[in-house]
Amino acid sequence: MHVGRLLPLAILLAAGYRSLALGIFGASPPSSAGDSSSSCSRTCESAYCSGTIEAPLMRYGKYCGVSYTGCPSEPPCDALDACCMLHDACVNATDNDYLNMWCNQSLLDCVAAVRTAAVVVEAGGSEEAVFRTFEGNNCNATDVADEITSIIEAAVYAERILHRVP
Numbered sequence: 001m002h003v004g005r006l007l008p009l010a011i012l013l014a015a016g017y018r019s020l021a022l023g024i025f026g027a028s029p030p031s032s033a034g035d036s037s038s039s040c041s042r043t044c045e046s047a048y049c050s051g052t053i054e055a056p057l058m059r060y061g062k063y064c065g066v067s068y069t070g071c072p073s074e075p076p077c078d079a080l081d082a083c084c085m086l087h088d089a090c091v092n093a094t095d096n097d098y099l100n101m102w103c104n105q106s107l108l109d110c111v112a113a114v115r116t117a118a119v120v121v122e123a124g125g126s127e128e129a130v131f132r133t134f135e136g137n138n139c140n141a142t143d144v145a146d147e148i149t150s151i152i153e154a155a156v157y158a159e160r161i162l163h164r165v166p
Contacts, residue, residue: 041070044077049139050147060144061134063088077134079117080144083110099159104152111145111152118142 041062048057061081062070069088076082087110090103097103119130131141 044134046137046139050143079114104156107152111148
């Protein structure tokens, strides 16, 4: 294996070893109604979103985060959270294959579409993309989108290395 390919893989594993075992952006829904309060989210959260060592442990909305997902039939908190909800459903449909190329590429495409749809606001002569987000959000949605993109791109790269996808 080429040494230049090992660094991104090492970064992925160091930043998210737990992510590979439990799911990069979401967990399986609870297996019974009794588990739902402890295994899934019914409230929109925003913690560890970026810029900290804990960023791979992000909790954003109800569906974005390592081993973190919304309860069945819970609506997403905003467009980014909807992307994570779709990713969770895709991963669950593929026997919890968190490195599934189609699921991960779909998440990247969804986040890119949310970025494109962001409202552009002119602030002091410069343009800035502003995401519509949920009330009480303490995270910068642009940073959240960047964090999701970075982690999923690393997962896609790891999948290519592990399975030698061209």
